[in-house]
Amino acid sequence: MSSLYIVGTPIGNLEDVSLRALKVLSSVDTILCEDTRVTKKLLMRHGIGTPTLSYHSHSKISRVETIIAMLREGKNLALVSDAGTPGISDPGAELVAHVRQELAGEISAGEIKIESIPGPSALTAALSIAGVTCANFVFLGFLPHKKGRETLFKEIAASDRTVVFYESPHRIMKTLQSLTKHLGDMPKRVSVCREMTKIFEEVVSGSASSVLNNFEKHPDAVRGEFVVIVSKA
Numbered sequence: 042m043s044s045l046y047i048v049g050t051p052i053g054n055l056e057d058v059s060l061r062a063l064k065v066l067s068s069v070d071t072i073l074c075e076d077t078r079v080t081k082k083l084l085m086r087h088g089i090g091t092p093t094l095s096y097h098s099h100s101k102i103s104r105v106e107t108i109i110a111m112l113r114e115g116k117n118l119a120l121v122s123d124a125g126t127p128g129i130s131d132p133g134a135e136l137v138a139h140v141r142q143e144l145a146g147e148i149s150a151g152e153i154k155i156e157s158i159p160g161p162s163a164l165t166a167a168l169s170i171a172g173v174t175c176a177n178f179v180f181l182g183f184l185p186h187k188k189g190r191e192t193l194f195k196e197i198a199a200s201d202r203t204v205v206f207y208e209s210p211h212r213i214m215k216t217l218q219s220l221t222k223h224l225g226d227m228p229k230r231v232s233v234c235r236e237m238t239k240i241f242e243e244v245v246s247g248s249a250s251s252v253l254n255n256f257e258k259h260p261d262a263v264r265g266e267f268v269v270i271v272s273k274a
Contacts (some may be wrong), residue, residue, distance in 0.1 A: 042240065043112050044069075044155050045140055046119040049126040049160020053238035054087045062158050063087055069115040073108065075131060079123045096120070097131040105139050112144060112153055119158075122167070124266075126162045130182040130207055164205060167234035167268035171244055173203055174272060180205035184216070198223040203272040210264050217253040220271065224249045226273040236265045248274075 046065045051057040066072060067089050073096040074080040080093055096104060111118060120127050120136065127133030137155060147153040168175045179202050184193055197204045197220070208216050213233070220231055232246040235255075243262065245255050256263055 042113075044117050045137075045153070045155045046117070046158050047114060047127050047137065047155065047256065048119045048121050048158040049162065050080070050083060050121045050124065051238065052124040052161045052163050052166065053236065053242075055083055057161050058083065058087070058239055059158070059160055062160055063089070065119055065158050066091060066121075068117070069119045071111065071118050073118055073136070075121070075123045075127075075133075080121055085124075096132070096136060100132070100217075105136060108136065109140060109143050112140065113147070118271065124161075124163070128165065129162060132174045161238070163207070163234075163237050163266065163268050166237050167232075167270060168205065171232040171234060171270050171272075173230065173232060173270055175203050175205075178203035178205055181225060183207045183209075186212070186257065194219045194223045197271050198225075198227060198229070200271075203270060205268065205270050208267040208268070208269050212251070212257045213263060213267050213269075214253070214256060216269065217249060220249040220269075221253050224271075230272050230274045232270040232272070234268040234270070235262070237268065241265075 047070065048062050048065055050062065069091060072080060072091050072093045074093050075097045077093045077095050095270065108118065120133055122131045122133055128137060140155065141148065144153050164180060179200065184190055184206055230246060231249045231252045232244055233252055234244050236242045245252050
C-alpha cells in the first residue's frame with residue numbers, strides 16, 4: 042500500500058507541529074510543497090532531510106500526473122501547504138480530488154490510502170482567541186478580488202451567523218472600509234486577528250469603524266495574514 046498523507050504544519054511558530062506530523066515527514070519518500078523554500082525552513086528546524094517536490098496553484102497537469110504515477114509505484118507522499126492544513130483555501134484540495142478520481146479503483150481496493158495528519162489552522166486558532174460565539178459559523182476563505190466582492194459584503198452584513206474569512210495585507214484596509222459601509226450601525230462586532238502564533242499576534246475587536254480607525258492609526262500593523270470575523274455584538 043502507498044499513502045498520500047495530508048499534513049497540517051505550523052501557521053507561524055515552527056514548534057506548533059505534532060509528533061505524528063514529524064514522524065510522517067521523516068518517513069515518506071517525498072514531501073509535496075506549496076513552496077519548497079518555506080517547507081525547508083520547517084524541515085531544517087527539526088532535522089528532516091526528506092526530498093521535496095513543488096506543487097502549487099500554478100502547477101501544470103503534468104505535475105499531477107507525476108504525483109499519481111509515484112503513488113502507483115508504491116511511493117509514500119506527504120502534502121503540505123506553506124502554513125496550516127492543506128486543502129483549506131489552498132490548491133491541495135484540487136490535488137486530492139485528482140488523486141481520488143484517477144486512483145478510485147486502487148483506493149477502493151485498499152492499495153492506496155489518503156490519510157489526514159491534522160494540525161494547525163488559522164481559522165480555528167483565530168476563533169479560539171476572538172471570544173465570539175461560533176457554534177455555528179460560515180467560512181468564506183479568501184474573498185474574491187473584484188467580481189462579486191461587494192455582493193459578499195452585503196451577504197455578510199445580512200447574515201445571522203458568524204462569518205469568517207481570510208484577507209491579505211494588501212486588501213485589509215479596503216475590506217474594513219467596505220465592512221464599515223455595509224454594517225453601518227448594525228449590532229455587529231468585527232474581530233481582526235493577525236500574526237497568528239507569532240511574536241506580534243494581535244486581536245483587534247469592535248465596530249467595523251473602530252477597527253478601521255485602529256489600523257489607520259497604526260499602519261505598521263498592516264502586515265502578515267489576517268483572519269476577519271464578523272459576529273453579533
